[in-house]
Amino acid sequence: MPNSLPANDLLKLDNQLCFALYSASLAMTKLYKPLLDKLGLTYPQYLVMLALWEEDAQMVSALGQRLSLDSGTLTPLLKRLETAGFVSRMRDTADERRVHIMLTAAGRRLKARAAQVPECLLAASQCSIDELVALTQQLRGLRDRLKMA
Numbered sequence: 001m002p003n004s005l006p007a008n009d010l011l012k013l014d015n016q017l018c019f020a021l022y023s024a025s026l027a028m029t030k031l032y033k034p035l036l037d038k039l040g041l042t043y044p045q046y047l048v049m050l051a052l053w054e055e056d057a058q059m060v061s062a063l064g065q066r067l068s069l070d071s072g073t074l075t076p077l078l079k080r081l082e083t084a085g086f087v088s089r090m091r092d093t094a095d096e097r098r099v100h101i102m103l104t105a106a107g108r109r110l111k112a113r114a115a116q117v118p119e120c121l122l123a124a125s126q127c128s129i130d131e132l133v134a135l136t137q138q139l140r141g142l143r144d145r146l147k148m149a
Contacts, residue, residue, distance in 0.1 A: 021139075031124055035117050039110060040084055044069070044077055046114070049086065052103050053111045060089075060099045086110060 036046050051066050064074045081087045086107035092098035
């Protein structure tokens with residue numbers, strides 16, 4: 001919180017960064033829901049697919065680290081994506097505790113249909129691409145600093 005706020009304003013809801021982030025996240029999820037419903041994905045599943053479209057054939061542990069999800073959250077999500085036919089899971093032959101996640105042909109095809117999602121966000125935000133890139137970088141920086149605190 002900036003030092004310029006009077007003491008009695010420090011705990012006002014509208015002065016809280018956490019609330020601004022939380023309510024923006026809710027608005028984002030609400031915007032994404034109908035778009036992702038058309039793709040047959042939930043928001044967390046969409047994040048997994050984004051990560052796999054960037055780099056296919058990842059280990060579950062690497063995917064969880066990339067998405068900041070623990071295996072208890074990620075495993076059921078991956079099972080549902082596998083049931084939907086978008087990914088396949090394969091145990092490592094050298095170490096059965098390790099599981100590889102790979103896109104299926106259907107999962108790769110889904111990427112073209114998902115291209116509309118960022119376009120809709122851009123239109124709804126009424127921001128330029130440069131503004132959204134800068135905001136994303138600021139939020140990543142904030143996230144990284146908070147993780148180190």
